[in-house]
Amino acid sequence: MKNILVYLSIIFVLSCAQEPNYDLSILDVKRIDIETAQIENVDIYINQDRIVLIQNADSKDLAAKETVDAKGAYAIPGLWDNHIHFRGGESLLKDNEMFLERLIDYGITSVRDAGGDLTSSVKKWQLEVSKNERIGPTIFTSGPKIDGKNPTWQGSLEVESEDELDQALDSLEQLEVDFIKLYDSKLNGNLFLSALKKSTARGFKSSGHMPFSVSLNQALDAGMNGVEHLYYILKGSSKDELEITKQFQQGALGFWQAMPLLINSYDEATAQSLFNKLKQQEVFVIPTLHIGNTLSYLDEIDHSNDEYLNSLSPGFKKTYERRIKSALNSSPETRANRKNLDALFGTLALKLHESGVKLMAGSDAGAYNSYVYPGPSLHKELESLVAVGLSPLEALKTSLINGPKWLGVEENYGAIAKGKKADILLLKMNPLINITNTTSIQAVIKNGRYLKKN
Numbered sequence: 001m002k003n004i005l006v007y008l009s010i011i012f013v014l015s016c017a018q019e020p021n022y023d024l025s026i027l028d029v030k031r032i033d034i035e036t037a038q039i040e041n042v043d044i045y046i047n048q049d050r051i052v053l054i055q056n057a058d059s060k061d062l063a064a065k066e067t068v069d070a071k072g073a074y075a076i077p078g079l080w081d082n083h084i085h086f087r088g089g090e091s092l093l094k095d096n097e098m099f100l101e102r103l104i105d106y107g108i109t110s111v112r113d114a115g116g117d118l119t120s121s122v123k124k125w126q127l128e129v130s131k132n133e134r135i136g137p138t139i140f141t142s143g144p145k146i147d148g149k150n151p152t153w154q155g156s157l158e159v160e161s162e163d164e165l166d167q168a169l170d171s172l173e174q175l176e177v178d179f180i181k182l183y184d185s186k187l188n189g190n191l192f193l194s195a196l197k198k199s200t201a202r203g204f205k206s207s208g209h210m211p212f213s214v215s216l217n218q219a220l221d222a223g224m225n226g227v228e229h230l231y232y233i234l235k236g237s238s239k240d241e242l243e244i245t246k247q248f249q250q251g252a253l254g255f256w257q258a259m260p261l262l263i264n265s266y267d268e269a270t271a272q273s274l275f276n277k278l279k280q281q282e283v284f285v286i287p288t289l290h291i292g293n294t295l296s297y298l299d300e301i302d303h304s305n306d307e308y309l310n311s312l313s314p315g316f317k318k319t320y321e322r323r324i325k326s327a328l329n330s331s332p333e334t335r336a337n338r339k340n341l342d343a344l345f346g347t348l349a350l351k352l353h354e355s356g357v358k359l360m361a362g363s364d365a366g367a368y369n370s371y372v373y374p375g376p377s378l379h380k381e382l383e384s385l386v387a388v389g390l391s392p393l394e395a396l397k398t399s400l401i402n403g404p405k406w407l408g409v410e411e412n413y414g415a416i417a418k419g420k421k422a423d424i425l426l427l428k429m430n431p432l433i434n435i436t437n438t439t440s441i442q443a444v445i446k447n448g449r450y451l452k453k454n
């Protein structure tokens with residue numbers, strides 16, 4: 001099997017008599033400060049899952065149980081994939097479990113799981129990873145999504161009344177989820193707004209899709225903290241949003257039918273005032289550009305030789321068919337619309353960023369999301385963000401600074417510094433020069449454990 005991690009321990013027998021004070025030292029590494037782009041040669045000392053000391057690389061080396069000479073390598077905090085799904089039912093549990101090591105393989109040490117149907121397993125993996133009993137990323141999960149009756153996604157909590165909403169929130173609170181994820185396939189607009197308010201009242205951050213029967217302004221006023229994908233941003237940037245919303249409520253328009261109308265009524269001034277509001281309310285946006293692009297070109301690009309496909313079970317691969325069929329069966333006009341939308345989303349992502357709205361890099365990898373593979377797709381998302389105009393440093397921030405910030409755990413993450421979690425990526429090449437260098441992985445340190453790809 002390819003890509004198996006070999007846990008190579010480079011242990012130098014130390015001649016000093018006393019017990020070493022550190023579990024792991026990473027010597028002479030070029031540490032990149034993701035806030036400032038400063039690069040400094042340092043020695044990193046780790047105990048258990050924490051960075052406990054950083055010294056100038058010229059300082060005298062201190063004794064550690066395990067020492068790694070990292071001369072020439074660049075160190076950045078482990079990557080965050082801020083939108084991923086563990087899902088597909090119990091029959092695809094093995095694939096989902098396999099992704100955990102795969103993500104580490106690709107330098108992703110934390111993920112934000114945006115809802116699925118494998119919650120009890122996800123909670124188990126979350127605990128096992130935190131205790132270092134399993135190799136995998138730290139998982140922040142929403143548990144099941146909140147939606148209406150007969151939802152698109154299996155496992156969603158079906159809510160049709162305020163009582164059912166309260167029960168759903170009770171169950172999510174009991175599960176100790178890290179945030180609330182809302183979905184729009186069947187959820188009634190008023191309940192959606194109520195869910196946002198009630199989530200906030202219970203101290204949860206909320207993010208989601210948004211039913212087209214409400215306006216983005218209403219959602220923001222109700223306390224939405226995160227906007228997944230750019231469809232809703234596009235809707236809020238239309239000068240005809242209220243009219244289109246009304247037509248949607250009356251059943252005169254569907255989601256995809258609304259898209260060309262929204263594109264044609266895009267208005268710079270409306271967009272700018274929306275962006276200001278997003279910035280002011282510290283609402284983060286997850287553009288998911290790579291999946292948008294992948295799905296928009298399913299009719300043209302042949303993925304059958306993708307290497308990653310070989311590691312997926314036939315059952316998992318089968319989940320890819322739904323979107324492929326729908327792409328191939330759609331009219332030339334629909335296909336062209338999707339491609340226009342894809343291009344527009346790139347422009348929109350840059351405008352949001354330039355207006356000071358915080359973006360989060362997320363891949364949307366998981367079952368059903370055709371050819372968007374857990375691991376490589378986050379690197380592709382970073383590439384997409386750079387392709388639309390962010391600098392490599394800005395793209396990295398959307399992954400490993402904004403991710404922890406949104407979840408309120410920034411004191412533990414976002415930098416290689418004393419007191420931070422020992423989640424570190426050692427790269428052979430500088431990612432600030434070329435963002436694709438995030439794939440030049442030499443080793444990954446997860447929860448203080450040194451893991452080297454062989």
Ligand SMILES: [Zn+2]
Binds near residue numbers: 085
């Ligand atoms: Zn998703």
